[in-house]
Amino acid sequence: MTRTAHEIVQLARSKDRLTALDYFESIFENYQEFHGDRLFSDDEAVVGGVALLEGKPVTVIGIQKGRDLTENLKRNFGSPHPEGYRKALRLMKQAEKFKRPVITFINTAGAFCGIGAEERGEGEAIAKNLLEMSDLKVPIIAIIIGEGGSGGALALALGDEVWMLENAIYAILSPEGFASILWKDGSRAPEAAELMKITAHELKELGVIERVIPETFRGEPLTQAALIKRLKSDLIHKLKELSRKELPDLLEARYERFRKY
Secondary structure, three states: OOOOHHHOOOOOOOOOOHHHHHHHHHHOOEEOOOOOOOOOOOOOOEEEEEEEEEEEEEEEEEOOOOOHHHHHHOOHHHOOHHHHHHHHHHHHHHHHHHHHEEEEEEEEEOOOHHHHHHHHOOHHHHHHHHHHHHOOOOEEEEEEEEEEEEEHOOOOOOOOOEEEEEEEEEEEEHHHHHHHHHHOHHHHHHEEEEHHHHHHHHHHHHOOEEEEHHHHHOOEEHHHHHHHHHHHHHHHHHHHHHHHHHHHHHHHHHHHHOOOO
């Protein structure tokens, strides 16, 4: 069954999707969460820490949405503040120091656009992440697990490879925002979604991402256990491959990956 882009947008935003913390607990062992950016506060929209994958330490970072109003208020609906991105960068620099691969799980409509976030340097925090990730001396895999919205998603997605779940989206802005700008009519979001090339299969064809993680088989949804098993296996295999690369080759390939755009 082929879904429309608008249908995939709705699935990507579903509150029933696995969250970053769900993946942490299901794929990895001994996950230990770290808190705070050592500058301002702890942003609960961004979660991360150290875990084991097949017995080897990795750093995992994710953008966390909630499943109900209470949790969404706690997680700011998955829209990080500057301190969230700075916490992520602190974890990535720690990973570099101890030579741990970095895996990010991204699900956000975008960075928080409040006045306070701007006052505390939202744009600078995102730009700093991009600068540092471009030269981070460990392998990085970024996975879009739901929404991948604008710079808020890109700030954790500058990796050696970027993957997407089958029913995820990755875009410079929402279809509603696109429709509002182009036609001054947000209700035309379904039409905008078809034009924007934001689905996993479209972005794979365009070379923006390297891999689509299946969520269905012969038109039927995969179980969560099957999805987790597939993703864990793919991560283990790819990290072994990336870890075998000489550091200059790893960084050059990462540079060329983004330079080609």
